[in-house]
Amino acid sequence: MISSCKWSLHKFFAKSPHIRPYLPPTSLYQPAALRTYLGQYDTVFIKPTRTHMGKGIVRVQKKPDGYQLVKERGEPVHVSTLDELQQKLERLCSEKTHIVQKGIDLAELNGRPYDIRVMMMRNGLGKWQYAGMLAKVAGADSVITNVARGGGYVVTVPHALKKSLSLSPAEIRRIERTLIHLSYQVCSHFNKYRHSAQIGVDYAIDKQGQIAVIEVNYDFPSHGLFAKLKDKTYFRTIKRLHYQYRKRVKHKKSRVRT
Numbered sequence: 562m563i564s565s566c567k568w569s570l571h572k573f574f575a576k577s578p579h580i581r582p583y584l585p586p587t588s589l590y591q592p593a594a595l596r597t598y599l600g601q602y603d604t605v606f607i608k609p610t611r612t613h614m615g616k617g618i619v620r621v622q623k624k625p626d627g628y629q630l631v632k633e634r635g636e637p638v639h640v641s642t643l644d645e646l647q648q649k650l651e652r653l654c655s656e657k658t659h660i661v662q663k664g665i666d667l668a669e670l671n672g673r674p675y676d677i678r679v680m681m682m683r684n685g686l687g688k689w690q691y692a693g694m695l696a697k698v699a700g701a702d703s704v705i706t707n708v709a710r711g712g713g714y715v716v717t718v719p720h721a722l723k724k725s726l727s728l729s730p731a732e733i734r735r736i737e738r739t740l741i742h743l744s745y746q747v748c749s750h751f752n753k754y755r756h757s758a759q760i761g762v763d764y765a766i767d768k769q770g771q772i773a774v775i776e777v778n779y780d781f782p783s784h785g786l787f788a789k790l791k792d793k794t795y796f797r798t799i800k801r802l803h804y805q806y807r808k809r810v811k812h813k814k815s816r817v818r819t
Contacts, residue, residue: 567610568660570777573754579746583774585765590659592647593723599623599643604664607654619653620664621646663774665765668725673699673713675721676775678786679744680795685805689748691741692802693787693795696721697763715789726770739772740764747777758806 565667571587574580588594590607598605599621609617622629627641632653640646667674675698684690698721700712718740722733744762751760761782765773787796 562660570754571660574747574750574774577746578751580743580750580774583743583772585665585773585775586662586663589818590654590661592639594661595621595647595650596643598661598663599628602663604666606662606664607650608660608662609654610658610660610804617653619650621650622664665775666767667723668768668770670696670698670716670721670725673701674725675699675713675716675725675766677693677718677740677766678782679740679762679764680782680799681748681760681762681786682799683758683806684802684804685809687806687809689745691744692799694718694737694740694786695795696792698787715786717790717792722766722770726766726768733771736766736770736772740811743772743774747774751777751779758810759803 568587568589571584575584581598586598586602588598595607601654604620607619607621617632619630619632624639627639628643628644628646629637630637630649631637638649640649659683667676669675675696677694677696680692681689682692695715696718697715698713700714700768718737719730719733722728722736728736743764744760747762751757757779759780761778763775763776763778765775767773784796784799787793787799790796807810
């Protein structure tokens with residue numbers, strides 16, 4: 562979730578009975594919370610509350626001989642104790658400006674984790690409309706799936722689901738329908754938070770095919786991601802809906818002036 566505090570938005574979406582079951586366990590970062598999460602989960606992510614594009618994200622993993630942490634991408638750092646880990650994290654993270662979140666064992670494509678972006682746009686009637694989806698595959702040695710920062714690439718969702726989870730066409734369609742339905746729920750609930758003309762919802766798909774909402778990008782979610790797909794249908798749909806909604810807004814403003 563961007564352009565606002567991730568923690569505030571997490572609490573906001575947790576109020577929805579439709580969205581809450583899809584939210585990974587999340588808390589404000591502090592040493593006690595980190596200790597609790599590492600007692601329950603093998604992997605946790607620590608994220609800045611007011612950045613986007615994967616900036617500043619730290620992954621921490623439990624290992625037989627200690628802990629391993631990686632910031633965004635690159636060589637992991639190993640420490641032996643939780644106290645050592647917290648000392649390392651003091652330089653990277655601070656209370657009230659970071660959250661700690663259960664790590665999800667993301668499905669992988671050719672050994673690289675991916676997540677799914679669903680694009681929702683307001684149309685010429687001002688109503689939310691599904692515009693397209695794609696899979697964002699992490700770059701080499703990256704803990705983030707942001708294509709620009711992590712050096713990754715995009716593929717179609719059916720390709721990613723089939724190759725990573727060996728799903729049938731019917732199972733793939735079921736997941737796609739669930740993602741679209743849930744994205745309408747996200748947009749409907751977001752209307753209570755503030756107005757936006759476009760929302761890109763990022764979903765995790767784990768190795769068992771379970772879905773989680775991991776980020777809600779509003780106001781300026783990337784259109785260019787969809788231009789990277791070989792088939793430009795989604796990209797053209799996004800641009801058409803964007804144009805239709807801007808035309809509607811311009812028309813309404815001109816009516817108010819007259």
